[in-house]
Amino acid sequence: MLVEVPLRLPREALVLSKILTTICLSFIFSSFAWAQTPKHYVFLVHGIGASPTTFGKMGETLKRESQGFDPHTDWQFINFAYQTGSATKDVAIFSKELSDYIAESFRNAGGLNPEDKFSLVMHSQGGLIGLNFLLKSFMGDSNYHPELKHHLDAFVTMGTPYWGAKIAIFANRMMPILSYLRIPLSEKFGVEELKDMELASDFAAQMRETLIDPKNQEVVREMTTQGRFLVFAGVTERLNLLAPFVTGKNRYEDDTAVPIPSSKLDFIYYKDPEFYNDYVTANEFSETHMVEAENNIVVNAFHASPFPQKSKFPGIAKVPDRCANISYRDCDHPTYPTLVEHLFKLQREPAFVRDLTSFAIDLKINLKGKSIDRKKMSIAFKGLTTGLKIGKDIELYNKVSRWSDEGDFRLYHTGYIDSKKTTSTVGRVEMIITAPGFKDRTVIVPVKSAQSTFIELNW
Structure with a gap:
């Protein structure tokens, strides 16, 4: 006849077992929490x-x-x-x-x-x-x-x-x-x-x-x-x-x-x-x-x-x-x-609005391989709005132009809308482009203070 004898672990072994179990569970739960963070x-x-x-x-x-x-x-x-x-x-x-x-x-x-x-x-x-x-x-x-x-x-x-x-x-x-x-x-x-x-x-x-x-x-x-x-x-x-x-x-x-x-x-x-x-x-x-x-x-x-x-x-x-x-x-x-x-998506105070006057015109002309006399190409600007001026006499780089490697033309020109002469922050500029052998192009360009206007033309 077999008699079951309960297994009795030494007290030290029981304590050690509890400690190891606690450590393992802590590691598992902390790892799970970390993975979910x-x-x-x-x-x-x-x-x-x-x-x-x-x-x-x-x-x-x-x-x-x-x-x-x-x-x-x-x-x-x-x-x-x-x-x-x-x-x-x-x-x-x-x-x-x-x-x-x-x-x-x-x-x-x-x-x-x-x-x-x-x-x-x-x-x-x-x-x-x-x-x-x-x-x-x-x-x-x-x-x-x-x-x-x-x-x-x-x-x-x-x-x-x-x-x-x-x-x-x-x-x-x-x-x-x-x-x-x-x-x-x-x-x-x-x-x-x-x-x-x-x-x-x-x-x-x-x-x-x-x-x-x-x-x-x-x-x-x-x-x-x-x-x-x-x-x-x-x-x-x-x-x-x-x-x-x-x-x-x-x-x-x-x-x-x-x-x-x-x-x-x-x-x-x-x-x-x-x-x-x-x-x-x-x-x-x-x-x-x-x-x-x-x-x-x-x-x-x-x-x-x-x-x-x-x-x-x-x-x-x-x-x-x-x-x-x-x-x-x-x-x-x-x-x-x-x-x-x-x-952190917090409530924000309204930003201070500054009185700004400057604008910029950014022009790109695609010639698509056509030959053009670069020296005789002309671009004239004329302000059509009260208080609007194109460029300044001593402003550095107020008008920058260049020809791309593909033969296309690029121009960046600045201006301003004088807030002392108008309460409007928007205006219009007449831009006329001419060159021998090409039809004249006229563009009425809308401009806005503190912003740029991009024009891309085919010629």
Whole structure:
């Protein structure tokens, strides 16, 4: 007869068993909780010739704020440092590298889960890199990780030269001299990068064409709606005495690098249809609506301040040391408090509306291989609205023109609407284009303060 004898473990073994069981269960539950924690990665993208130091204390201050506003999300603030200054790389290449970097960041953290998000905060050229990446991704380009598009949350630019910068023209012309003199500054700015950022660049024209193409409207609408676009532009009021040399009437409507009309993503536009008239009226123009009005914010700041720690000389993107250990509400930086409210979807105070006067006309003429006497081609401008003036006598680069490698013509011309002579912020300009052997083209161009107008003609 068999008798069952209960198994009796030593007391020490029972205690050890309980401890091991507790540890295992804790590990399982903590791992499960970690796996379920949504990730939100915010990528900080600097500009040309710069580095992650562009943003100062932004990353660590945002991290601290995230722990208070959204402790149940794994917020990470990650600098994307790219090889600015390369002799061969341009915005398109950096965009591809950014898309790879974002995808790799999620892959290294266990993969991209349905609830995971990413946002982009960009300064200067960084905004061009981010916009180009998003457009390609939302359009389904397999080289730009289209799987990421459903996870976009916020898109923020600070002083981005969407339609070019005067400083890029100056820098590009100075590069040979700086290189000859062996001045290290020449190694910080890539030639291809500067070409992309010049006024009337091919890159800017291609970007505009992509944004207004009827086939892309659903993509653009999805991208800008999901992405909660926020655009900061800068004016440097400390330099108002130098206003005659830059865009605008009586104020320095520039952040020392990017003129106001170029730093606004939205624009007015007209593109010749297949069959067009030689005379184009203002009513034939349209306007993009990618950024909500309240998310177009103009602040008093330098593009890159020489004294970023001083409150009277703020850099548009650089969060100063004094904001490192205080609430965002107490930080006197011009963009940081609004950035916090936007990222964490907090109630925002209405932005201060500035009285701006400058506008820009951006022209592209497609010649489609036709031969033209470039020296005899003429473009005349005439203001048709009270208080409107085209260009200024001593404004630097108020009229920039160039011929593309394909033989097409590009022109960027600035002007202003004098608020002392009219209460209107809109106006009209007559543009007449003539050349031997070509029919004259007349375009009545609508313009608006703090905005650019793009015209693409076939000739």
